[in-house]
Structure formats: C-alpha cells, structure tokens
Amino acid sequence: MALLKKLFRNKWVKWAFIGFTSVLLFFVGLYISIYLGAFGKVPTSAELSFIKQEEATQVLDQEGKLIGKYYVYDRQPLQFEDLPKHLIDALVATEDVRFFEHDGIDNVSLMRVFVKSILLQDKSAGGGSTVTLQLAKNLYGRNNYRFFSMVINKFRESIIAKRIETIYSKHEILTMYFNTVPFSDNTYGIESAARKFFNKPAIELSIDEAATLVGSLKANNYYNPRLHPERSLNRRNVVLNQMVKYGNMPQDSAKVYADKPLGLDYKSFNHDVGIAPYFRAQVKKELAVILDSIKKPNGEAYDLYRDGLIVHTTLDIGMQKMAEEAMKEHLTTLQKSFEHSYGSAAPWQKNKKLIEATLKKLPQYKLYKEAGLTEAQIKDSLSIIRDTEWFAWEGDTIKKASVIDSLQHYLKFLNTGILSIAPKTGAIKAYIGGIDYRYFKYDHVSQSERQVGSTFKPFVYTAAIENGMKPCTYFSLAEVTYSNFNNWTPSNSGGENEDPHLNYNLEMALSNSVNTIAVKVLNEVGIPKVLQQAKRIGINKELPSLPSIALGVAEINLKELTGAYASYVNDSKPVKPYAITKVTDRNGKVLGAFKPEVSEPAFKDYTRQVMLEIMQSTVNKGTASRLRSTYGLNNDIAGKTGTTQDNKDGWFVGITPKLVTVTWVGNDNQAIGFRTTGLGQGANSALPIFAKFYSKLNKDSEYNDITKSRFERPSDQVASDLDCNEEKRDGFLKRIFSGKKKKRKFKGDKK
Template sequence: MKKTKSRQKRPFKRILFRLILKSILVIALILASFIGSIYLGFWGKLPTKQNLKNLTNAEASVFVDRHNVTLTKVYQFNRESIDLEQLPQHVIDALIATEDVRFFEHSGVDSRSLLRVLFKTILAGDDSSGGGSTITLQLAKNIYGRENLGWFSLPVNKIKEAFTAFKLEDIYSKKDILELYLNTVPFSGNTYGIESASKRFFSKPASELNLSEAATLIGTLKANHSYNPRLFPERSQLRRDVVITQMLNYNYLSQDEANKVLQQNLSINYNRETSTGSAFLNERLYAEANTIISRLNSENKTELDLKTSGLTIETSIDADIQNAFETELVKHLKKIQQLFEAEYQNQKPWQQKSVWLPVLKSTKVYKNLTKKGFSEAEIIKELSNNKSIEIYNGKEYQLKTASVIDSLQEQLKFLNAASLTIDPKSGDILSYVGGADYRVSQFDVIHYAKRQVGSTFKPFIYASGLQSGLEPCSYLAGNTVTYTDYDDWQPQNASKTDDDKHMNYSLNYALSNSMNTISVKVLEESGLKQTIKLAREFGITSPIPEKPSIALGAVNLSFEELARAYAGIVSSKIPLQLNLIKRILKDGKVIYEAKSTEFKASPLSQQHRLELLAMLGEVVNTGTAKSIRRTYGIKDAIAGKTGTTQDNKDGWFIGLTPNLVSINWVGHNQQRIGFKSTALGQGAVSALPIFAKAYKALKLKTTHYTANQFPEVNQNIKNKLNCDPKKRDGFLKRLFKKKTEQKDFDEDAQKQKKEKKSFWNIFKSKKSKD
C-alpha cells in the first residue's frame, strides 16, 4: 500500500519539475528576446563604437561676428574639462571608494555588485548594501541620458547602459573612462564636470581641491540636490564624512588623515557665475544654426552636429555694437530698477495675489501638486512653508529661509529690457539683447514677445498724412475732441498746456512732441483704412485694429517688425527678413550660405520719406528725445522716436542713424505691472538712455556707424519744414469757433445717442501718455 502511494507521488513531482523547468525556459526566452530587441535597436538605437570613439574626438563649433571675432563656442558637453593628470589623487580615490570600489576589476558591469543588490537590497531589504551601478554605467547614462518609455523605462535604459558600458570598456582605458566621467557627471548647483563644480563651490580649479573639498563634491554625486553644500551644509558634511570613512575602509587614507578631515567643519567659497544679455543671443544663434544643420543633413544625407563637427558659423553680429548695447542695457536697468521699487514703496504690485497667483499656477511645482489632487488653497499653504532656498537679489544669489511664494514675489519685482539693432541697408542684425538677465527670466522678448508700441507707431500715421496731402507745416488744432462713436473716447496730450483749443500746431512740432490730439486728427485726415494699408506696405504683418486708437499706438508688434518698418524710413527699401547667420563652414569650406536679402521699395516717395525722416530728426533736436543732445551731448546725425504705452507698461526709444536702426524697450514681462509714474516710465527716461549710452560707448570704438550723415534735403523740403511750430487763432476766428461749438453742442444734446461701437474701455476718460 505504501509503495502504491509512493509511485503516485513520483509522477506528480515529475510534472511539477517539468512545469517549473518549462516556466524557467519560457521566462529565459522572453528575457533573452527582450534583451535582444534592445540590442537590435527596437527600443531606440544604441550608440555605435564610432559614436563612442567620437567622444574624445569631438570638435567645438565656433560662432564669429562679421569681423571674425569669436562670440561663443559650442562643445560636446558645453562644460569645462580637465585632464585626469591635473587632479589630485584624493579626488580619484574618493570617487572609486564611494562609487565603484571594484572599478579596476570589472569590464563595465560588476556582476558581484549586481548579485549583492539582488539578494541583500531587493530580497533582504537591506538599503545599506549599496547600488550595483558602476562608474562606466553612470558614464553611459551621463552621456546619453534616459528615455521615457513608460513601464519599460527602467529595464530598457539599464540594459542599454550595460551594452554601452561594455563598448566603452572595449574602446577606452580605465584612465580615459575616469576622465570622461569626471568631466561629464552632473554635480550640485546645476554644474557639470568637477572643474565647474569646484569653481562654483570653492572658487578654485579642481587641481587645487584639498581632501575635504574633494570628498564634499564626490559626496554630492549620490543626490545632487539633497547634498548641495550651499543649500544643506549639515547634510552635505555628513555625506562628506561618509566618503572619508569609505576611503579609510578601503585603505585610501590613514586613520590620522581621516580624523583630521572628520574634525573639520564644512566650508565653501561659493561663486555664482553671471549670465546676462549674451545668453539670449547665444540661444538664438544655437537654435537657428541647428535648424540650418538639420536641413543640410536631410538634404545631403550627412551627420553634421553643432556640438561635435567643428563648424564655423559666421553671423551678422558686430561684437562692438553687441557689447555696447548689452553692457549699457544692464547698467541702466540696475539704476532704473532701484527707482522703480522706490516709487511703489509699500504698495508693491508684485506682492498682490492677483499678480503672483497666475504666475504661480504656470510653474511646474504647482502643476505637479494639482495632478496629485491638491486644491488651490492646499497648494498655496504648502508653498507658503519656509525652507532653505536660493533667491536672486539682482546682484547675486543669496541663501535664505523663505517660501516658494516669497521667492516668486522677489523674482516678479524685476523689470526687463531688450534691444535690437540692425543695418537698415542690408537687413543684418548687428546686436541682439533679448533680455536683461538670464538668471531672472529666460524669456526672449525679441523673439517671442509682441508688445504695445505706443507712440513709436505715430511715424506711420504721419507718413499716411503726408501721402494724403498734409505737409510738415500743415497746422491742426491741438484741442481735445470727444469721439461719441467710440464710447466717448477722449484722447488727451501728456501736457495740458497743449490742449488750448485756439492754438494750432504744425505736424512737425506735433510729431516731435508726440501730441496725441494731433495724431488722431492726422489719422482722420488720411483715413483709417488707408493708414493701415500703408503700415502693411511698410512690412507690418501683425493685426492692426481698425480703431482710431492706433493713432496713439494701441498696436502689438514684434521688435523685428518695428526694425524692418523703420528701415523703410531710413532707407528707400525695406528688408523682407532680417539676417543673423550668414555662412557655415566645415574645414574651411562653405557648406551653407544665406540667400541674398530680399527688399521691397519704401511705400513713400523720396520727398515724403525725407520729410518724415527730418521730422523724426526734430524729435531728437527739440522734441521728446532732446536729452540725446542736451544730456548726453551727442551731436551726430540721429533721428528717433520715443514711446510710452497706457499706464506706463512699456517704454520705448527707437534710434535712427544713417547706418543703424535700434529698437530699445523697458518694461515688465508681466503686463499687469507697469511704472507707477510717467515721469519714470516714459520712453525718454526708461529706454532712451540705453541707446544714448551705447552709442557714446560705440563712438569710442569705431566711426563706421557714427560718422555718417543723412541724405541732404533739397531746398524745397527745407522750406516745407521752416515754419513756426505754433499758430494761434485770430480774434474773429476764435469768436466764430465759439459760436460754432455752441451750436454743435445744442444739436448734440437734442439727438439720442447712437448705438456705440465697441472700443477698449481702458481709453475711456483716461489720460493717454506720450
């Protein structure tokens, strides 16, 4: 009976064994197929050996200005490098003792460490057993990053890194791998490579790092943010001590050497690198060059790469002009920022919830908390909690105990500025400052923004007036008029003394002093549709509302549109596009050359264009921009136009010389925030100094752009400009005017108001500026 039962159990054991064996084989087959699919590139291509060999053969590409002066370079990793021989031995010892103690024994993947992770960390739950990643695996991750593949992200990326690690070990020596790793690994503070990290946290090259400093930096590799020695000094010191202990355990240090460091408090010498206007130019250059290179690769079946192919990119930029405008813009904005904050005193708009909350909602941290199901009130409460945080104060980053909302409000107080200068005759961009400080905002105002342009649009209103038959010495009444068809809109002048209803002003005077009432009347004379048509002919493509408010500049335009349109005033032709990248060379051979700039003729006759240019010259000589002459003492041939928008949100100055069109703007990225007063916010104060100071600085460098004259105007044009700026009505005309106005008033009072056309309420009963 017992034998029978024993015989019955044997088949069951065999079946179970076979089932387990088959399961193992199926799992092994699936796993092998999965690994094979990764190797064959079904989850994305693996780097080839040739790709990996190019890591040390990569050549930087260089951007040069129109005179072959280097503007910027682009490297494989865009970070500072250092040779391994230059590093102190304790840097290498700390790295190996902490990150990969069997580095010199394995071939890229440490099977012993992987088994330890499997049995101790995963099965036994012992977190202290460490990870299984080697320095070579980490190098593979640093170079190529990781793809988001959903549930398969971790296994696919890990296996890819393993294949890459084996290839790296096959191509490079251990010394080369260490050098590549230390030059590419991300450290705290958004630095890459130990040279950059050393300069950031200790203000010295990595070759001068002492043992404590080396251990501190190596310690941050475990978790860049958590062990940031600036943000979390106590935590970073504990991690440094772990590194020193590891070096002691593996005989890289004596007990005395270890004790000496363990008894020291952590000390750093932080140095935050500055980054201002040039960052915007560099970003624009990189983007345009990459677009061109991608097209070349597609057309020619090449594999050019901006970071590795050693290209020379010739640009239209003039380094002298770029440096002048960038430097003076930053200097001026620092001064005006202090005045801007002082004006508001305790009524700071950037601290109002209606201002900062919409900005907060656009941040990643807010969006992530929203995805997790938190309410607005809960998120605000969470982000109001204080923690150790870096806050930029306009000069440097300071470590403070503050909340995310505090940090946001501090950032929102900063004004911004931008400047674009072109050659009107070629369409070349000569300088490009897309913002004041890349640390405060990475938003490129020139490339992405369309701002209301204020009175800088008035020259096109007056150009239309000249075309319709008006002349620089035509006189129009300066009195305020109420436009009942447009919600009783009543445009007024900045100066009440110009509202005398019996005083008439020449167009020349009205433009130079930016009189709103005259500008609207010029628009009436020339016609709204005709004026918009003319603006289109000047190359303006943005929407222009069919409303009389365009006479005051209620139009949103880009910098490049303004620059091209004003080029049509300075020159007889308008560039259809602006040039930034002219040629690209590889090994001295031209592989790309920009097409010749296309132009179209200015819509104005030569006489009208020169009349308008002369009127804009009077803006500088006697009008709203006269400080160029009186304050800055510049006597050269300069014309221009100031501009200030509603509620002082934007200050503009457009400077014109025979060879330059320069668009300069000061304002705030958040259009809810403007200057408190016109005294500070007007373009003549907020934006004009950028041009004036940069021009003076440029004059010291070169006369190519500063020693030219506008075309000589003929006697006929001189005669048309030679008139009294103001003319008062005589007694009889004033009497007749009074009776006519009373009659019109009585008639209007008896009529019922027509249905009013919709119009922007911001103009209703408000005083428009400039």
C-alpha cells in the same frame, strides 16, 4: 629539483603556489576573454583608424570671434601645430614622463606601482597610467561590470592603448588626448578649456596658464581653478616643479611663474550665461529649421550638438557687450526708482488678486492641481521654505524663500528688449531679449508683442505725407470727441493747461508727440491708408481698424518694428532683421549661406526725407532732447519716444545713418505699470539705454564709421516745404466763435 620537491611537500607553499597560479590563470583568462569581446566589443585597429570625436557647434560673430557653443560635451579640436611646446612639456612631465619611450603601457611605472603602492602601501607612488591609456578611457569611457569592473576596464584600455600606438604617431596621440581630455566645468579639450578659463586660444597660453590647466587633470573638480583657486594654484606649482625636474624649464623661471596669481579670465559658454544668451537661443531655433532641410552625404541628419558645425552670424561682439553694459547700468538705477515709487503700496506685495492669478499660472501649481490637491494644500506646498537662488542687480544671492516668496520677488522686475541692426541689410548687431536669461527665458525681441505707443505715430504721418499732406499743414491742439466711437476723447499729457487755439505743423506735432494731432492726422488721411502704409513698411500683423491706432494701441513685435524704422535710412525699404550668414561643417564646407531679403520701397523718397527731418527734430528739440541736454550726444540721430496707456511700456527708437536701435522697457506682467508718467515715459525708461550704448560707441574709435556718419542733406524741395513756423494761433474771430472742445465723427464705421 630536489629542493623544489622538498618545498612543495610543505602544504603552505603548495597552496600558495596553487593560489598564485590560479590567480594568474584567472587574470590571463580574463584578459583573453576581454580581448575576444566577452565583455563588450573592443574597437579594432581598423575602427581606431577612423576615430570620430564629437564636437561642439560654434557660434561666431561677424569677425569670426566665438560667441558661444551648442554641445553635449564642450569640445573644440585642434591640430598638433596649435599646441604650444610648454603645454606638452607640462603634460608629459606631470602625467607620463616616459611617454615618448613606451608603447602605450609603461612597464617601469607599473612595476613601481606594484612594489610601492601594493607591497609597501606608499600612496605617493602614482597610478601607472599613461597618456595613451587615458586617451583610450577618454575615447571609449568605462562600463560598470559589477564585479572586477576596474580590472576589466584597465585590461580593455590597455588593449586599446596598444592598438592606438601601432596606428598613430606620438604627436597624433598627444593631439587626440588634448582634444578629448576632460577639464573642469564640463569642458572637453584644451581649446575649450583655454577659452573658458583664460579667454584665449590654446596656442596663446602662457607657461603658468598651461600648468594650471594640466594640473587640473589630476582631479578636475577638486582642482577647479574657478571654484578652488588656492588648490589650483598649489597644483599649478607642482606642475612647474615637475617641468624643472625633467629639464623643461630652469628653476629661476619656475620661481617667477610660481609667484604669479592664477590670472583667470573666465568666460562661460553655458547656454544660459555668457555673452548674448538670448541671441544664441534664437540662433539655435533658426538652426533647427535650417538643418531640417540639409542632410549629410550619407543621408543622415546633422546633429547640432555633436557634429562640430560652424555658424557665422551678423552679431558684433563688441557692440553687444556695450549694449549689455548700458542696459545693466540703466536698469539697476531704474529698478530702484520703480520700487521706491510704489513704496508700501507695491502691487507685487499688496495686490492679492494679482498674486493669486499669477500663482495659478505656475507649472508647480498646475501639477499640484492635476494631482487633486485642494487650494489650501497647494498653498501649503508652495509656502515651504528652502534655499533659493535669487536674481538681484547687485548680485545673485541665496535666500530662504518659498515659491510664493519667489513669485512676488520676480513680479517686481522691469524687463527689456533691445535690438540694433544695420539698416541697409537688417544684419543684427546687438540683441538683448531680457535682463538675465537664467531667470527670464522669455525673449522680448523675437517672442514678445507689446503695445508700441507713440512709436506708431511716424507711420501715421508717413501715410499722410505719402498721400499728399504738406509738412506745414497745421492742426489744433484742441481735444475732439469722436461721437461715432463711443464719444472717445483723446487727450495730451499736458491736459487742461494746453491752449486749444494753438496750432502745430506736422514737425512740431510729431516731435512733441501730440496725441490729439496724431488722431486728427489719422482722421484726415483715413485709417485704411494708414494700415496699408504700415503693411508696406513691414508691419505684417493684422492691426485694429480703430482711431486709437494712431496712439499705438496695437501690439507689435520689436523685431518687426526695428525693421520698419530701418526704411527711413534705407531708401524707403524696410528690412527683415536676420542673424545667420553662413553654416559650415567641421571641415569648412558650406551647408547654407543666407543673404538679406530685398524689399520694395514702402514710400517715396520725398516722404522719407521729410520724416527723417521731423524725427531729427524729436531729438534736437522734442521728446528725445535729453539725448542732447543730459547725455551730450552730438551724433546725427533721429528718433521717437513711446509710452503706452497707464505707463505699461516705455519705448525709444534711435535712428542713425548706419545703425537703427529699438529699446523697450516694461514689466512682464502687464497689470503692473510705472507709478508715474515721469518715471515710465519712454524718454526716461527706454531712451537712456540707447544714450548710454551710443556714448560707449562714441568712445571706441573702432566704431567711428557708425558714430561719425551723417544723414544726407534734404532736397531743396523738402527743405522749402519744411520752412515754416512750427506753430500759429487762431485768429481773434476764430477764438471767439470756437468752443474749447468739439464733437465730430471719425472717418470710418460707426461704433
């Protein structure tokens, strides 16, 4: 006692003691105030018992395979049984070796941190944080208190961690930790990280893969295995050594794993990239409508991004991948030919009116205009050079470019819309709305309406046969001028070289897509009956009552067109393509189930069989014959090519017994078409996508049920009615007394 009195007479000791006591009292008071909620409410034990984690909504294909997710935080929760033991070993060995011994706070580690880090300034001492403390931070985040933020947050987390340890078992804490911990690339939870970086569920992670992901937790951007593979690999090996150090793995095994490459199989679930982005965007729109009519038991609305819904769809992920590959393979080549055909006369470079008109539609231009800038000032602003990411089929690049440069760059690209459905139900199997969702958000399957060209002709012929015209009815190839429609004279691509005295039957005319005969068939059956037939077959848009409708001047949505063509292999019934089969909550409770819409037959079975036989001729010896000659497809296929005026749009419809596919190719700006018909015709621009797609299906035995399916044999009546010469010439007298061109009035209103 005397010694203490003597010490306290020393003013330095006295002030040191007072200072130490004051600091201690300050921190004790701070801790108590945090405990009592002075810096914000600390969750109680009761509240912690009902921890609710935000979960991403998952979109699954027809077999339950993950296609994509909608999320604020990319998170997919697991049960403890789904966590492999070596994953837990890696975490504990690296982040919290006394996890199974402490009560949320590791006092031994804290003492080490105090002595080594604070007193001895040893930066290798670690941070003293435990898995439970990290879980508290993951669950409730940190606030900015301006002064003493770190201390306040640490105290708050320690209180929460202590409470968590009294409520949950160690296994439950590990499970919650792995479900909430942030990994690289804005990914939350081990299941999402495993699927993103290694394209597999967490339970299937190998030891080295688990070590890679656990290693990234130290600094998820710095050790991002996608961005910094060398750092990530070195960090992975540190984790492996930690596992050896604490007896989780022998040294020899660690050496084997340390010699392996990272082996990433990266699969992004970003909304703009990954598999089927246009499909996922469309599903999201449809989900928004569905969820508007469904409420939680407590009356609240479901949150698409936070409530962990499961969306089951019709998509076949394997088929989707093949379709995307086929599209890229063909358009990479076609784009080069397209640009080469224009050479130095490319409209996206030389057509100033086109460029200026497109420029004025840009959001940036409109903002500058609203701000009162002059045309010269706007052009100056849009001419500023900056680093810009450019899409290219060979690979994206960073260019020094202005907004005007970018506009001209993107103006040149051909785009596409592709849809494959099961014709009996309308279930969507493959869906491509454009060439790259990051740069071209417009969906050419669900949003676009383009002129359909000759793909409308089968509807004209269907109406004719349905109204009694026989398949062996003959029509002359000769051009006719329709005087009551502004002397309109439809012509064929063969032009003047065609024999006006040659006559084709319906099969020959349609399989070779003869324009003059399509209009004559329309004239014979009448425009009203054709429009009625189109309506019954599923074309709901108001179509123009004009003779040019026979040549496909109407702009029709690709999805409607696909559903209409399904009728030829679905007992004459059109279908409505659909994507969602079921939506459940996170616990599997069904919130909504959806079945295909059932339609009435649009025409007689006789008509259907005749049309199917005719469209098979299109593939076997007509405008789509390159499916056989060039691509060597031997499947049962019916089809129809289509090309619009000035080669603006190329189409192909491929019909097989169990799959109907429609492909469209064109430029988004309808002022830009193909330079030549040879390049832009549907047989060259759109058909090859179907051909490459189906070739890939043929090579995969999983799709034998589709690729080896066969059309039914036509009835004896149909076979008999089609049994005639495809063509015949006018007799001698008729050739003498008939002119090359005729004038007649089209059945309909005078124009």
